[in-house]
Amino acid sequence: MVLRSASADLDTAALRKARGAFFTPEPLARYITDWAVRSVDDRVLEPSCGEAAFLLAAVDRLAALEATSTGQALLPHLDGVELHEDSAQAARELLTAAGVEATVTVGDFFGVNPGRQYDAVIGNPPYVRYQDFSGESRARSRAAALRGGVSLTGLASSWAAFTVHAAQFLKPGGRLGLVLPAELLTVNYAAGVRTFLLQNFEQVDLVAFDERVFPGVLEEVVLVLADGYANGPTDHFQLFQARNADDLANTTTPRLWRPIPPAGKWTASLLTSETLGAYSGLLATESFTLLETWGDTTLGMVTGNNKYFALSPARAAQLGLSKSDLLRLSPPGSRHLRGLSLTTAALTELGDAGAAVCLFRPAGEPSAAAWAYIAEGEAREVDQAYKCQVRKPWWRTPLVKPADLLLTYMNADTPRLSANKAQAHHLNSVHGVYLKPEHRALGSDLLPVASLNSMTLLGAEMVGRAYGGGMLKLEPKEADLLPVPSPALTKAAETALRRLRPQLVRLLASGQVVSAARLVDEVLLIGELGLPEAEVKALRQGHEELTARRVARGGASHVHRGDGGTVSRRANSNRLRRP
Ligand SMILES: C[S@@+](CC[C@H](N)C(=O)[O-])C[C@H]1O[C@@H](n2cnc3c(N)ncnc32)[C@H](O)[C@@H]1O
Known part of the structure; x- marks a missing residue:
């Protein structure tokens, strides 16, 4: 019985955008509400309720619960808060028409003091980008998030503070069900929100979609179903996947992911179960390790x-x-660091060419x-x-002393490690990797070769951050977490890796990183580790999909793909996940 009024017609598209007013499709509101509202006497709040999509779904849900309950009278306790007077009025009228008295308060949700009295807080907060989210309203939102223990940077969109503030209205044990932008999973400014959810709730479930679910809105969304407020922490979340809003009854069996650290990106949620299985499986073995096991990654020199x-x-x-x-x-x-090493001869050649x-x-x-x-x-x-x-x-x-390896940290395709054979100093346009003494000889010689594999390529997408224009950026701390072959695996494959070098150099010279990685996969993943073909394929697919996603979100119309070709935004924007 989710109804719609015509009041939106009086409102302009620009005004709606400014306050983040995109109303939730009925199946999403229903799914979240049916999950969150569990008893006829549940108290329900929809903050930023617009025209009460969730409160109306709650009316239906409570009626269904009443029908199956043993004689409990239905006394709905439904509250809404809405900034926009007309929407609030429309919400009231729709709720009255649905036969319930609900309180819809007009005002800024960040100005409402949390009272910890609700069993369920459900809704779809406004997604207003920081550029358009300013003044007192933003200051109030940041203060509200801070009261919940989350310090947000000036880059945060409005939904981040909204999520933290909304949770403060729950009773212990209460449930938070929200439609949030998928950027929750990956952006750095949301790290505090990710930690907040795992810290404060007993269980956190996410539902992601293969297709876009908001008609006419580009934003990809995830449903966050956080259960057991104040009964946290948990160290993992469960991920369900659905094709679209109408397919919510058929979500996949959940996958479990333990983000390390908890504030770390939840990019794993974007992978298929095959890819996630292959990736976590390999990470759990001793054959793959983090780059920090080999040595230290630090910033280069700053001249001014x-x-x-x-x-x-x-x-x-x-x-x-x-x-x-x-x-x-x-x-x-870092253009000159697209091969396997920076030699004295290469440096001389660069200098002769005017570099x-x-x-x-x-x-x-x-x-x-x-x-x-x-x-x-x-x-x-x-x-x-x-x-x-x-x-x-x-x-x-x-x-800064010459590093053993130079790491390109701003990449259209993937970060590259080059052996610094020329012992050149480096500026902050690349990072330096200083290998531990016990790994120096092997690492300088073979880590640039060994790290060109599909697991590391995928890992770079998992630990790095998407930057303007679809670039992949790795800060030193993120580089520390890059999964690379362990010294033992590299040593075991030493001869075969060395034999590959001339072929890799040729492929890399023409920008074919992905083809180069296939050769290294043959040696390391298949030859040494005996990984089944299907797992290697899943890793490659994961890398391909995350790359396409980064490019699609980056705003560049074309980005080099790493196999010598380019990825077009448009061509990939709907192929982010496969069922
Ligand atoms: C994405 S819409 C969602 C509306 C409704 N919950 C739904 O799902 O259909 C966000 C709503 O938040 C309202 N809004 C924006 N900023 C607000 C604030 N600071 N306090 C309360 N409501 C706000 C907008 O007017 C808009 O109606």
Whole structure:
């Protein structure tokens, strides 16, 4: 008996967007409500109720419960809060027409003090992006989240604070059922919300969809069904999957995932059960380990002005700089690190082609030419850059020693590890990996080869974050968690991996990372570990799907796929998951 009024016609699309007013399709509201409302005397709150999609579903649910209960009288206790007067009025009228008296208060939900009196808080909060979510309303929302113990950054959309605030209205043991954007699973600003759910509830279930479920709205959503408020924590969630809103009766058997750490991304929810099984199975063995087992990943050097400090050999010669004024440098950017190593010959070649392979960094007393260049820098006000101002002398960039491996952390396809054979210094356009002494020889030689496998490629999508334009970014802490072959597995496959090297170099030179990974899979996953073909395929598929998803969400119309081809946003936007 979910009804609709015509009041929305008076409202404009722009006004509705500004307050995040997208009304929930009936089957979703019903599914959540039927799960959350369990007894005729349950008290129910729909915050940001719009036209009461969930309260109306609750009327039906309570009536059904009454019909099966033994003589309990139905005295519905249904409350709503809504910012928009007309929607609130429409909600009241619809509820009255449905035969119930419900209280629908007009106002900002963040201004309502939680009283911990509800058995079920259900609904679909507004998804207003931080750019459009400002002023007092945002400040109030952040204060409300903070009262729930979650500190949100300025990048958070409105739903994040809404979720935390909504839970505060529950009695101990109560249930929170919300429709949330799928970004809950992955975005960094939602880390606090993910932890909050696992910390405070006894059980957290998620329902994800193969298809988009909000007609005309691009946002992908997940249903969050959090049970047993104040009876937490739990260390895992269960994931159900449905094709679309009409298929909710046929969700898949649940999969279980323990995020590590709890605030870590819940990207696992986006994988098929086959892929998740293969991925967690391999992670649990000693054959795969985290990159931090091999060594430490850290940020590169910050000059304050790369144009001034990073010089081509020709420019350095023109300035008359001496050897002692310069250091060997992996040039800014990471394009040159798409192979397996950075050799001295490659660095020379790059320098000959005009790349900035010299870092201006006089070690001791600068030469006369260096003093002249320093004076030029001051005339150009390079010394006024923040990073230069905070060090003395301004022209001496703090040194970071040459790393064993260089890791590209901003990638259209996948992060690459290159052996730093040239022993070049590096800037903060790449990360440095410093291998532990016991793994240095093997790691410098073979980790760049061994890490080119489908498990690591998938792992990068799991631990990294999607960045503007569909790029995949890895912070050092995320790189630490990258699953890579263990030293023991790498050692065992040493000869075969070494034999592959020339072929890999050729493939990588033409951007065919995925094809290169297939060769390494043959050696490591199939040859050494004896993984069934189906599991290897599931890992590859998972990588392909997460990549397509990242690209589709990134806003770039095409992104290099890693097999020499490109992925089109449009072509992939509906193929994020397979049944
Ligand atoms: C996504 S709609 C959902 C409406 C309804 N729960 C449904 O599922 O159909 C979000 C609703 O929140 C309302 N809203 C936005 N900000 C609010 C706030 N701070 N307090 C209360 N309601 C708010 C909007 O007017 C809109 O009706």
